[in-house]
Every structure is written in C-alpha cells, then in structure tokens.
Amino acid sequence: MTALFTFGRKVMGPHYITRRTIPGAVHNRCMNIDPAVPSKIQARADLRARRRTRDPEAREALSRRLAETVLEELPRLTGGNRTEEDLVIAAYLGVPPEPATEELLHALTSLGHTVIVPICEPGYRLSWCRWWPGVPLVKSPRAPVLEPEGTRTPLGQLAALDLVLVPGLAVDAAGYRLGQGGGYYDRFLAELSIERPTVPTAGMVYPDEFVAGGSFPVELHDVPLHGVFTPGAYHGFGAPPAPV
Numbered sequence: 001m002t003a004l005f006t007f008g009r010k011v012m013g014p015h016y017i018t019r020r021t022i023p024g025a026v027h028n029r030c031m032n033i034d035p036a037v038p039s040k041i042q043a044r045a046d047l048r049a050r051r052r053t054r055d056p057e058a059r060e061a062l063s064r065r066l067a068e069t070v071l072e073e074l075p076r077l078t079g080g081n082r083t084e085e086d087l088v089i090a091a092y093l094g095v096p097p098e099p100a101t102e103e104l105l106h107a108l109t110s111l112g113h114t115v116i117v118p119i120c121e122p123g124y125r126l127s128w129c130r131w132w133p134g135v136p137l138v139k140s141p142r143a144p145v146l147e148p149e150g151t152r153t154p155l156g157q158l159a160a161l162d163l164v165l166v167p168g169l170a171v172d173a174a175g176y177r178l179g180q181g182g183g184y185y186d187r188f189l190a191e192l193s194i195e196r197p198t199v200p201t202a203g204m205v206y207p208d209e210f211v212a213g214g215s216f217p218v219e220l221h222d223v224p225l226h227g228v229f230t231p232g233a234y235h236g237f238g239a240p241p242a243p244v
C-alpha cells in the first residue's frame, strides 16, 4: 500500500481521509479522494444489506460461536488489568441483524462479572447502565436499540472498567471500525483512549466483516480498536499500553 500521510503512530494510505488532506475541506466533512474506496454511506448500505440477507439460523450459530470466542479470550484480554474475578464489561444488546449478544451477557453475569450496556444520551454521548437477566428494557428514544431502565453512569464515574465490546458493521485490518453513523462510539472511544487508555476495546463482527484496509474511509476522529472478535477468532491490533 502506498503510504501517503503520517499521523501519530499510523502511516496512512490513500483510503485514510482526513480534513487535513483536502485543502479547504469543511470541518467534519469527508471527501473521498480514492474512487476505489466507497463512501461511509455506501459502505454502510452494502454491509447492512448483506446483514439483512443472513438467515436467522446462521445468525444464531455465528452469534453463539462469537460468544464462545469472547469467553475463551476473556482471561487473556483482561488479565493485565485486574486480578479479581468480578470484571466490569461494557457490552451491548445486539439487535437483529447484528450478531446476538444476549447469551454472552447471560454467560458473563453467570461467571460473576458485571455487565453494563450503553444508553444513548443527547449530543451523541453514551452513558452506561447495568444489565442483568430479566432487567426491564425500553426502546431508546434516540436510536433503534433497547436500553435497560436504571441508573445511568457516564464513563468518568464508572468505578471500574475492564473490557469494552464494541458493535460495528465492519472492522478493517488496522482496527478501524465502521459503525452505524451516529458517532456515539466514536465519541466514547475518543474519551476512553484519553481517560482510560489501558482498557482493551474489541469489535464484534461476522467473519466477512473483518475486512481489508480501504474497504471504507477512515477519518481523523476514528479511534482504532485494540482487537476484533469474529466467530472463532480474536485478532489483536497491538497491545493496549501497559497499566501504570
């Protein structure tokens, strides 16, 4: 791949679109300079269409394997952070056609871990609410997802956090993620990378959604993940910084 630009530790190829690469570009606007790379809008449409064609049985089987993979990798991923058994894991409630996560959430709580899930707040911010089997859920007024009713805690007030499982439509070979487009997780991951840089972050996608670089544009605000789970495999993009 031809390296064009360097920002921090990343050497960026032609598909990495930044405001700085385009003279006069308007703040928060992204122009695609490589015609071979689809826009984020196009990439999302393609990935959503593919998700919708996956049959429910395949979704169930892949989701189960994904959950097993997370459980298998959990000790290795979180071992560096805390020695306690009772981890705090920021997960999410998968909505069809996303991979289902409910079985994973049940398994994590059965193991004694605390599971928290995101709440969509104004300004595309996330807060976090505890999940447990049978917790009453309501439709979010801001996004097509379910959320528990209960105490909402922003990142800065979480007593502990050991792992973040991140939804997405695709993750590329450098750990960049294409989400649903609200920017909720972008903002959260940016804050997390400053406030708690040692907390591992891992995407959760179907096998064909772990894609080559250049499959979707990457912008300056996109924060790379530490790893990605697919059903049957965990791929790390480099270790998170060691705890200080």
Ligand SMILES: Nc1nc2c(c(=O)[nH]1)N(C=O)[C@@H](CNc1ccc(C(=O)N[C@@H](CCC(=O)O)C(=O)O)cc1)CN2
Binding pocket: 048, 051, 052, 092, 093, 094, 095, 096, 097, 098, 118, 119, 120, 143, 144, 145, 167, 168, 179, 180, 181, 182, 183, 184, 185
């Ligand atoms: N399960 C889950 N929870 C989550 C997210 C997510 O991606 N998945 N989010 C991540 O930020 C936040 C909610 N943001 C979202 C914003 C937009 C759409 C959305 O536009 N969904 C499409 C679904 C299309 C399809 O897949 O067919 C839609 O309604 O058209 C979903 C979630 C917080 N909670």
Ligand SMILES: Nc1ncnc2c1ncn2[C@@H]1O[C@H](COP(=O)(O)OP(=O)(O)OP(=O)(O)O)[C@@H](O)[C@H]1O
Binding pocket: 028, 040, 177, 178, 179, 180, 181, 182, 183, 184, 185, 186, 187, 190, 219, 221, 222
């Ligand atoms: N740290 C940030 N601060 C302010 N705005 C941001 C930040 N990160 C992303 N945004 C804005 O959020 C919007 C959505 O970003 P993007 O298209 O990358 O979404 P996404 O990563 O696919 O979605 P999500 O994070 O919700 O899963 C864009 O307008 C972007 O400029």
